[in-house]
Amino acid sequence: MARRTPLFALHQAAGARMVDFGGWDMPLQFDSLLAEHHAVRRAAGVFDVSHMCVIDLEGVGVRALLEQLLANDVGRLTVPGKALYSCLLNERGGVIDDLIVFYLAEQSFRAVVNAGTRDKDLDWIGRHAASFGVKVRERTDLAMLAVQGPQGRSSVAAQLTPQAAARALALGAFVGAEIDGWFIARTGYTGEDGFEIMLPAAEAGPLWRALTAAGVVACGLGARDTLRLEAGMNLYGSDMDEDTTPLESGLEWTVALRPGRAFIGREALEAQRARGIERKLVGLVLEERGVLRAHQRVIDADGGTGEITSGTFSPTLERSIALARIRAAAHGTVQVEVRGKRLAARLVRPPFVRAGKSLIG
Amino acid sequence: MSKVPPDLKYTRTHEWLRTRPDGTVEVGITDHAQHALGDLVFVEVPQAGRTVAAGEPFAVIESVKAASDVYAPLAAEVIEGNPALEHAPETLNTDPYGEGWLARIRPTGAPGALLSAAEYEKLTAEESD
Numbered sequence: 001m002a003r004r005t006p007l008f009a010l011h012q013a014a015g016a017r018m019v020d021f022g023g024w025d026m027p028l029q030f031d032s033l034l035a036e037h038h039a040v041r042r043a044a045g046v047f048d049v050s051h052m053c054v055i056d057l058e059g060v061g062v063r064a065l066l067e068q069l070l071a072n073d074v075g076r077l078t079v080p081g082k083a084l085y086s087c088l089l090n091e092r093g094g095v096i097d098d099l100i101v102f103y104l105a106e107q108s109f110r111a112v113v114n115a116g117t118r119d120k121d122l123d124w125i126g127r128h129a130a131s132f133g134v135k136v137r138e139r140t141d142l143a144m145l146a147v148q149g150p151q152g153r154s155s156v157a158a159q160l161t162p163q164a165a166a167r168a169l170a171l172g173a174f175v176g177a178e179i180d181g182w183f184i185a186r187t188g189y190t191g192e193d194g195f196e197i198m199l200p201a202a203e204a205g206p207l208w209r210a211l212t213a214a215g216v217v218a219c220g221l222g223a224r225d226t227l228r229l230e231a232g233m234n235l236y237g238s239d240m241d242e243d244t245t246p247l248e249s250g251l252e253w254t255v256a257l258r259p260g261r262a263f264i265g266r267e268a269l270e271a272q273r274a275r276g277i278e279r280k281l282v283g284l285v286l287e288e289r290g291v292l293r294a295h296q297r298v299i300d301a302d303g304g305t306g307e308i309t310s311g312t313f314s315p316t317l318e319r320s321i322a323l324a325r326i327r328a329a330a331h332g333t334v335q336v337e338v339r340g341k342r343l344a345a346r347l348v349r350p351p352f353v354r355a356g357k358s359l360i361g
Numbered sequence: 362m363s364k365v366p367p368d369l370k371y372t373r374t375h376e377w378l379r380t381r382p383d384g385t386v387e388v389g390i391t392d393h394a395q396h397a398l399g400d401l402v403f404v405e406v407p408q409a410g411r412t413v414a415a416g417e418p419f420a421v422i423e424s425v426k427a428a429s430d431v432y433a434p435l436a437a438e439v440i441e442g443n444p445a446l447e448h449a450p451e452t453l454n455t456d457p458y459g460e461g462w463l464a465r466i467r468p469t470g471a472p473g474a475l476l477s478a479a480e481y482e483k484l485t486a487e488e489s490d
Contacts, residue, residue, distance in 0.1 A: 017399075032400055033399055033400050033425050033426070034400040034402075290403060290423075291423045291428065293428065312426075313402040313425050315402075
């Protein structure tokens with residue numbers, strides 16, 4: 001039986017079309033996926049992301065633990081509240097999951113990991129945590145809402161006391177803070193400004209109702225996917241997995257190879273780099289009519305082949321876009337096999353859209 | 362509740378047919394189908410002159426999330442695909458029985474087993490149970 005978030009009954013009452021996602025019964029769309037997408041680019045939308053897994057890590061060795069587990073450099077987190085995006089790697093350099101980790105206090109961090117990988121992540125982190133004297137606690141008592149869009153932050157602020165609103169609005173990008181019992185972070189998965197709010201499960205319904213009553217559009221996972229793809233953000237399990245490394249997933253920028261850092265997977269990544277990276281994850285913009293979809297075959301100018309990992313119609317650009325894993329040497333224009341035809345697509349560097357604006361020529 | 366105009370014929374695969382005075386047939390997808398598919402963003406209509414067998418995929422409609430085939434309801438020759446859908450695929454959502462028609466065809470064989478409006482309504486009611 002699929003798991004349900006604290007907002008499940010509200011979604012059902014709203015007539016949302018539900019879908020199984022990572023073992024959770026989640027809203028795919030409420031009314032119109034396109035309208036939800038545009039609301040986030042132009043005003044504000046709210047997503048129930050309570051399926052994501054919040055893990056609190058506490059203990060004297062928590063920094064050392066994260067140094068070992070994360071490919072990105074937890075040493076960059078020097079100011080409480082600051083967040084870091086990182087991959088969790090296996091010994092082969094493959095991606096176990098991608099996550100965001102917040103530095104809360106000197107012996108206290110909070111990780112947010114994907115819903116579908118919760119069990120293996122908890123197992124992996126738990127296995128290493130013991131020897132560092134770190135306590136691992138899954139926060140199943142918390143719900144999580146993402147309020148995204150140019151009016152996302154002000155929409156949330158309007159629901160807070162003046163003092164709390166001032167503190168929330170003062171948060172810098174990729175920073176969170178505990179404010180009146182809610183953890184409010186200026187993070188997201190849409191390419192827009194906004195907040196992600198972790199709060200006691202019983203308080204999520206009232207906040208959801210207040211936000212939607214104030215005109216924030218209820219959004220489902222369908223719009224979440226088109227928004228993240230326009231923003232050039234990878235989806236775990238589609239764009240990378242345990243058999244691909246960050247270096248072939250467009251995530252070089254999240255791998256901190258400064259001398260002296262030892263993390264799980266580092267040796268494999270350095271060996272891969274020494275051998276030469278053979279594949280890369282790129283953005284594609286379809287030059288013809290049609291829609292790019294995951295698993296379609298890509299043929300580059302020299303006849304090499306690759307595969308689309310995520311594809312969609314981009315509501316903002318009104319054409320199809322995709323992420324694809326292709327030969328590192330490929331450049332320029334490629335052909336994609338779309339329903340028996342070969343269509344031309346142009347290689348671009350993601351993101352495709354940021355803060356409502358097209359970034360492709 | 363989706364609309365099912367009483368004067369049209371239907372298929373089990375959610376196409377509708379309207380027989381015109383000259384014997385040609387207009388084909389589209391039902392209100393039930395467009396609602397189930399969600400916002401449509403791409404339509405590929407059949408080429409004029411193409412001959413199709415009953416049940417042969419002859420058009421493609423794609424929502425943001427997925428691609429679906431549309432099946433020829435009868436053995437027929439295609440007279441024309443609706444050219445307006447190329448730039449306005451959303452017409453399939455907003456006016457599935459009118460401006461959102463997909464193709465006009467000339468039947469070349471015996472009429473197949475089509476459903477009346479009442480039968481189609483019953484089918485969709487069973488599907489949503």
